Amino acid sequence: MRDELKGHKAAFFGLPLDTRRHRLVCADIALGLRKGTATANRACFRHHCLNATKLPAALRDDRLFAALSRADCLSADGMGIVWAARLLGIKVAERVTGIDLMTDLLAQFAQDGTRVFLLGARQDVLDQLQGTLPARFPGLIIAGTHHGYEPDDEKLADCVAQATPDAVFVALPSPRKELFVDQYAAKTGCRFAMGVGGAFDVLAGNVRRAPVIWQRCGLEFLWRIFCQPRYMIPRYGPGLWAFARLVAPRIVRFQLRRFWCALQKVATISLIFMMLTTAADLQAQPTTTATFDLENRQAAISWIEAEIAKVEATEDVAKLIDALIGAVLSEDGTNQQSDIDWQVAEDSLKVLLGLFDVVLGGGSSRFLLETVLGGVVLRLLDLHPDPGRLSEIVRGNSSDLAERLFERNANQALIFAGEQQSFTASIEPEVAPRVVGSVRPPETERALRYSLLFVGGPRNPVVDSYWGVEDYQEPIGIPELEDASPR
Known part of the structure; x- marks a missing residue:
């Protein structure tokens, strides 16, 4: 239905419908006549108009259909054709009526000196046109006229040929005028032939044309019915009904296909959007998952290495510690001491x-691994009913970690005491500093001072208030200077 024939033509029920605007059609015809005069080219340009009543008649009459198919220009003379074509996907620019095209062509022919022959209608109408048209279009040459009551088209063609016109306007009834233009226009010797229907009566003033507002709304056929009901109702009624029955099913099928294609496009776009959204959600998921199986040794090692490699922020370390705590306690992370089987938890910790010893030996980040594992141990110390027992397990299975957690921080007090003593001696060598004492703090306190491992998870409220004023204690093991002011 939408197959392009060439340039400005589109297939409409098998007919080559011209989709151009009125002014372009008029300019093309006038330019063709001027070129034909300059080159002595006697080829005849045949123009036809297509309306709602003519289309079903053409599909019933093979001769009429062939004549319209061979037209050099087939214009949409009727809003019914324009609306139907647009609903079938053909971009028709506007309605091109026969009488408007003829009027503009007469004005152009008057300027170019084109000889015009008027064929058809009654003789009194032709006599009126011979007087009114030259007055309306100064310079117009009417080469001859002939009424349309001669039944022999061959004689009519010979009569027209004797006048040697350049353009012939045929106002015979349909389908006779289409067949005459198709079969006899070339025999008349003219270079342009056009069927105009009842345009002669309108130009002569015998028939009043519809108001402009009716023309723009596409209701000119109703005006003609109102003006000549006894003649137009039998002519338009069956034709319009046949046109509606012809085009309505095709329009419905075409619009349903268009709707289905649009629905498929929307569904495809929605599916792509959903896929992109799902992919974005997957990428936005936490890098650390709670799935960790201690029973599968190799899989657990691979999991630890993969999760350590994903760590980019402090929050990632906290999530990793939470996942390992859940795996050790074999529960969902509620951390309720009454629900924990500490025998199983101690075995899982071992x-x-x-x-972690295996992963450390594989060359992974030692500091990050010790931070994560230390965080796990400190969290378990908070939860275990016997922290001393848990500390012995850590010493027995990971002496390096135990040293960092339980021993190294205790030794820092003694080291700092020696440094403070050296500093005092350099300022006041004659006065020996008085050392208050070096009492080693309890093991739990030393472990909880491993500040780098306080990452995420619940802690003992006492430990969390490490920087609180009420829990502040005097440093133990730090030398006290009696007086450091210069004398």
């Missing part, structure tokens, strides 16, 4: 310490 396995976890062994896994």
